[in-house]
Amino acid sequence: MSNAHLLKPTFGNHMRENAIFYALLLLGTFIMIGPFVWMMSTALKVPGDQFDQRLIPQEITLDNFSNAWQLMEFRHLVWNSFKIAALSTIGQLITCSMGAFVFAVVKFRGREALFVLLLATLMIPAQMTVIPQFLIFRWLGLYGTAAPLYLPAFLGGAFGVFLLRQYFRTIPMDLMDAARLDGASLLSIWWRIYLPLARPALAALAIFAFMSSWNDLFTALIYLPSDLEKTTLPVGLSLFQRLYRAEWTIMMAAVLISVTPIMIAFFFVQRQFIAGIAMTGVK
Amino acid sequence: MTFLPNIRLECGVMQVDGMTPKGRERFWTGVLLTPTMLGLGLGVLGSIFATLWLGFYDWDLFTAPEWVGLENYTDLPGDRRFMQSLRVTTLFSAIYVPGTVILSIAIALLLNRHVVGKSLFRLFFFLPVVTSPVAVGLVWSWIYSRDQGLLNNMLSTVGMDPVYWLGRDMALYSVVVVNIWGAVGEGMIIFLAGLQAIPKNLYEAAMLDGASRSKQFWRITLPLLIPSIFFQVILSTINAFQAFDYVYVLTSTQGGGSTMPTLVFNLYREGFKFFRMGDAAAQAVVLAGIIMVLTLIYNQLQKRWG
Numbered sequence: 001m002s003n004a005h006l007l008k009p010t011f012g013n014h015m016r017e018n019a020i021f022y023a024l025l026l027l028g029t030f031i032m033i034g035p036f037v038w039m040m041s042t043a044l045k046v047p048g049d050q051f052d053q054r055l056i057p058q059e060i061t062l063d064n065f066s067n068a069w070q071l072m073e074f075r076h077l078v079w080n081s082f083k084i085a086a087l088s089t090i091g092q093l094i095t096c097s098m099g100a101f102v103f104a105v106v107k108f109r110g111r112e113a114l115f116v117l118l119l120a121t122l123m124i125p126a127q128m129t130v131i132p133q134f135l136i137f138r139w140l141g142l143y144g145t146a147a148p149l150y151l152p153a154f155l156g157g158a159f160g161v162f163l164l165r166q167y168f169r170t171i172p173m174d175l176m177d178a179a180r181l182d183g184a185s186l187l188s189i190w191w192r193i194y195l196p197l198a199r200p201a202l203a204a205l206a207i208f209a210f211m212s213s214w215n216d217l218f219t220a221l222i223y224l225p226s227d228l229e230k231t232t233l234p235v236g237l238s239l240f241q242r243l244y245r246a247e248w249t250i251m252m253a254a255v256l257i258s259v260t261p262i263m264i265a266f267f268f269v270q271r272q273f274i275a276g277i278a279m280t281g282v283k
Numbered sequence: 284m285t286f287l288p289n290i291r292l293e294c295g296v297m298q299v300d301g302m303t304p305k306g307r308e309r310f311w312t313g314v315l316l317t318p319t320m321l322g323l324g325l326g327v328l329g330s331i332f333a334t335l336w337l338g339f340y341d342w343d344l345f346t347a348p349e350w351v352g353l354e355n356y357t358d359l360p361g362d363r364r365f366m367q368s369l370r371v372t373t374l375f376s377a378i379y380v381p382g383t384v385i386l387s388i389a390i391a392l393l394l395n396r397h398v399v400g401k402s403l404f405r406l407f408f409f410l411p412v413v414t415s416p417v418a419v420g421l422v423w424s425w426i427y428s429r430d431q432g433l434l435n436n437m438l439s440t441v442g443m444d445p446v447y448w449l450g451r452d453m454a455l456y457s458v459v460v461v462n463i464w465g466a467v468g469e470g471m472i473i474f475l476a477g478l479q480a481i482p483k484n485l486y487e488a489a490m491l492d493g494a495s496r497s498k499q500f501w502r503i504t505l506p507l508l509i510p511s512i513f514f515q516v517i518l519s520t521i522n523a524f525q526a527f528d529y530v531y532v533l534t535s536t537q538g539g540g541s542t543m544p545t546l547v548f549n550l551y552r553e554g555f556k557f558f559r560m561g562d563a564a565a566q567a568v569v570l571a572g573i574i575m576v577l578t579l580i581y582n583q584l585q586k587r588w589g
Contacts, residue, residue, distance in 0.1 A: 215415040248425055
């Protein structure tokens, strides 16, 4: 750097500043991942040792995992959560990309006003819509089934439309004009040109949709009967907490089992995920 | 997680371009737009009107709805549970919003420097954002546990009395801490994006003029971060008024109540446990009204400062 000489007189200060800086960073990290480390440590402890403060357990056991798996009917919970999250994701990807495609490339009267209206709905708290939706699903006879948890995803969503539209607008219109000259319909341009080219944005939306559905507690509490065979992971965990209040080693094993898939998924797609969040803040 | 694109800026860059549909293309435009329009019309706008309308009725789902006019609203100030949830949520927001914003900025500043293993640190701070609040909430419920929890064990080793962290006196503060812990990762990303948008040559010029580090922060970094700060304040306010998951996991009591009943917890109970649909609708309207008014105030302030 050309102006590096300016920093020289304060070199000693810099060392101290750096030490403080790394100390703060490590303290922050400790607070952020402490609960996760504590969870893993406890999940490996023998039930009697759960109050032992040691981080590395004296005696390591894997029994908690098999106990948790059986007590919690995990296969039902995981399957229910997975089914709902997968269907929600598919619904969001299809319908949001359809809407976003139109908002990005088709000129029609009132487009801008409609798009602003759509974005404005992002500020409406979900509680404003939850009661009528509950009544509609109940009237349709879907109360107690998983349908109310994934069907709404098939009606688009302002966030997904916004995210994909931003991406679609970076695709040159020449591609579309050429395809139109060849007589391609809008439907096939959406499916054959825009969707394949927008893979990164679709991936980002897929992750958002999957994770928010996988972690959703409120909707599952409202619509699903609270037994371990019919409900989702978040509700299952909170039921388990009530039933086995003091069985901390088993409970931490259950928590560990439930967060592992999402953590692995996140590890692989963190770049798109973080870019997606950053995109909502600046633009 | 709630997401809210910056609408004000978005409108500024919007261009009227694209192709004009002809013939069958008009048909396909309609088809492609249908789900989004149904979702907007039926799922959101229709539901909002339905909620407003339901607020004028007394309805338990089983007997016929009865028109009561504004009674559901006028009853709210005398409703002990609602007023308590309003107090709790207001106090919660007053701690949560500044806490989240300030800590997120601090972390973003720390990670915006040259750091060994930067992306790993970023991952650590971000972890609570992607994991289920119920799952990590359970870990916290143990950390806070009265008889066997980590915190009280630590207190007892230094000879102090155990604290009832999730009891009525402390629950609010304990739950705020967990909510902030769960949200700083998201705020950090927003502020890192904001920091990276600041032109580097401003700092070079300031350094040549001999401006100190703190002066650079107050004169360059902070003023240019103001749009991100407003964005994050609005986002945090919305999240604070909608707090539910950690509250449910950490503070639910045997009788179905809570030691820290927030507005949404109370709404959940009124509407979906007691099936008092009219009351719940009125409370939803009040909640939306509060969020809307606060957002408008922030927007006005941003116009003046931004």
